[in-house]
Amino acid sequence: MLKEERQAYIIKQINLHNKVLSSDLSVQLAVSEDTIRRDLNELAESGKIMKVYGGALSKSFHYPFQQNEVYAKDAKKIIVQKTMNLVQNGMVLLAGGGTTMIEWARSVPDNMECTVFTVSPLVGLELTERAGVEVILIGGQLSKNSHINTGALTINLLADIKVDLCIMGTNGLSYDAGITESDWEVVQVKKAMLKSAQKTAVISIGEKLESVQKMKICGLNAINYLITDLDPKDAQLKRYAEAVQVL
Incomplete structure (x- = not known):
């Protein structure tokens, strides 16, 4: 595989999974990890990604966000x-993190009245712009990679x-493997989130279908x-609809 093809693949994976x-x-x-490190360095120097220890982040996932x-x-x-469409006035919600969740927070109507617990400071900051939304941040150690507590x-x-x-949101979504992640600490938080909710909605762009990360959430x-x-x-989505309500 040519370097250009390899780097295009890397950018695609970063865009899909944020990291x-x-x-x-x-x-x-x-290829060797040295080759990957050189690729990441070149992509970072050209401003296409954010290089971090052990890997890289999408620029769209790095604070401050550029819409x-x-x-x-x-x-x-x-x-x-x-x-x-699932959210009604008076509900108590629990919000995760990620770029799609931030887009959701930005789109909450000004007249919506609800309480939102969140593990994401960035989602919480967006929601504080809504007068009718009470925001409660769930504390903890802020992850530099996932930007959640x-x-x-x-x-x-x-x-x-x-x-x-x-x-x-989710990093991996597969009919057979279910909901998966690449970060052990994030897995534990998401498992706890599931236990805290009467109902759970997992949101994902269709491109992530049949992608699998190393660690299973559920x-x-x-x-x-x-x-x-x-x-x-x-x-x-046909097979998915056999196991879960697809919207």
Whole structure:
């Protein structure tokens, strides 16, 4: 594979999953980690990605966010609208982090009245612009990679609440493997979020279908809604609809 093709693949993976690990890319592309590090350095120097220890982040995932750099923004707007249809005045919500969740927070109507617990300071900051939304930040150690609070404190605090609806994104989404992640600390937080909610909606762009990360959060039968930018009758979602309500 030519360097240009390899780097295009790297950018695609970063855009899809917000972050990548050098070790994973080395296996996927069958090249040395030194080669991957050189690729990441070149991409970072050209301003296309944000290099971090052990891998890289998408520029659209790095604070402060540039709205014009959000990957698949039109698709995420479709997801946001579908997700908003589940939210009613008076509800108590639990919000995860990620670029799609930030787009959701930006789209909450000014006249919406609800309470939102969130593990994401960035989602919380967006929601504070809405007069009718009470925002409660779930504390903990702020992850430099995922930009959500993690650790024992976060998990303990989540265990003390019960919300009507949890909305969270995912790094991996597969019919067989379910909802998966690449970060162990994030996995533990998302498992705690599931336990804190009466119902859970997982949101994801359709491009992530049949992508699998190393660590499992839950099977599809553990969530209530799967929300993508695709038409619910799309052939790609047919099997998913057997396990979960697809919106």
